[in-house]
Amino acid sequence: MTSPTPEEAREALAAVTRQKHTAVDAAYSTPAWYFAMIGGFTLFSGSLYLTKDWVERAWGEPASFAILIGGVLISTTLLAAVSARFVQRRDAVPPGGDFTNNRRGLLITLLVAAVGALVLYFAAYAAIGDWDYALGVMLVAVALTVGAAGKPIQNLMRRRAHRRVDTVPAR
Amino acid sequence: MTTPSDGFDALIHAPTRLAIVSLLAPLEWAEFKFVRDQVGLSDSALSKQITTLEEAGYVSVRKDFVGKKPRTSMQLTADGKTALERHVAALRAIVGDLL
Numbered sequence: 457m458t459s460p461t462p463e464e465a466r467e468a469l470a471a472v473t474r475q476k477h478t479a480v481d482a483a484y485s486t487p488a489w490y491f492a493m494i495g496g497f498t499l500f501s502g503s504l505y506l507t508k509d510w511v512e513r514a515w516g517e518p519a520s521f522a523i524l525i526g527g528v529l530i531s532t533t534l535l536a537a538v539s540a541r542f543v544q545r546r547d548a549v550p551p552g553g554d555f556t557n558n559r560r561g562l563l564i565t566l567l568v569a570a571v572g573a574l575v576l577y578f579a580a581y582a583a584i585g586d587w588d589y590a591l592g593v594m595l596v597a598v599a600l601t602v603g604a605a606g607k608p609i610q611n612l613m614r615r616r617a618h619r620r621v622d623t624v625p626a627r
Numbered sequence: 628m629t630t631p632s633d634g635f636d637a638l639i640h641a642p643t644r645l646a647i648v649s650l651l652a653p654l655e656w657a658e659f660k661f662v663r664d665q666v667g668l669s670d671s672a673l674s675k676q677i678t679t680l681e682e683a684g685y686v687s688v689r690k691d692f693v694g695k696k697p698r699t700s701m702q703l704t705a706d707g708k709t710a711l712e713r714h715v716a717a718l719r720a721i722v723g724d725l726l
Binding site for chain 1 (some may be wrong): 632635637640642645649650651652653655656657658661666681709711715717718719721722
């Protein structure tokens with residue numbers, strides 16, 4: 457095949473850029489039920505909070521504390537992992553966006569979730585002076601944070617991906 | 628001495644294959660149906676193009692099952708990415724001659 461004319465080359469370049477942007481948009485499009493995950497987390501946290509007294513009577517305070525913190529960390533991590541998996545379309549996965557193939561991403565999320573939840577818990581206790589209320593505040597705060605941060609983070613990732621498409625690779 | 632067409636890849640330059648590799652470039656994995664719909668090809672035509680790209684080492688194909696349904700996904704390989712980058716650079720060089 458002979459080299460294309462400059463005009464043909466220009467058209468081919470435009471087609472490449474168009475397809476790349478299409479792929480980025482598809483990969484970061486959000487199914488509506490992603491937001492239902494936030495409701496699910498709130499419900500889960502609420503259930504944990506409401507059963508706290510029962511667990512405490514049955515197994516004592518340390519067990520109750522451990523179950524609650526463990527439950528929050530596990531559900532936060534699962535939520536982040538599931539959201540990251542479904543925040544993009546299942547049929548087009550952006551690099552690093554698939555947590556099932558990204559153990560480092562999952563570990564970082566777990567660490568951030570653990571530290572974030574504990575900092576929130578102790579900060580709430582420092583402000584309120586009651587562990588039970590602090591726990592409730594922490595659960596609600598985590599749910600709101602995850603819910604509020606999900607969409608902007610997704611938009612940020614999409615904008616970065618579009619910028620990468622527009623960047624001319626080094627020759 | 629390098630010429631504007633260094634890196635020009637005739638296999639990639641065919642419009643449908645250029646569309647496929649460009650679509651796959653920013654993605655990790657893409658499902659067959661997604662690529663078919665975006666590029667606007669029939670199942671058989673896409674399958675043929677993917678086989679050509681796979682034989683050239685530009686695309687890798689993964690087949691798995693979701694429940695009982697088979698699912699085919701594809702990814703641009705490192706060689707495919709390099710070839711596309713070189714090809715795009717060659718196109719830019721050709722366009723640059725006009726300016």
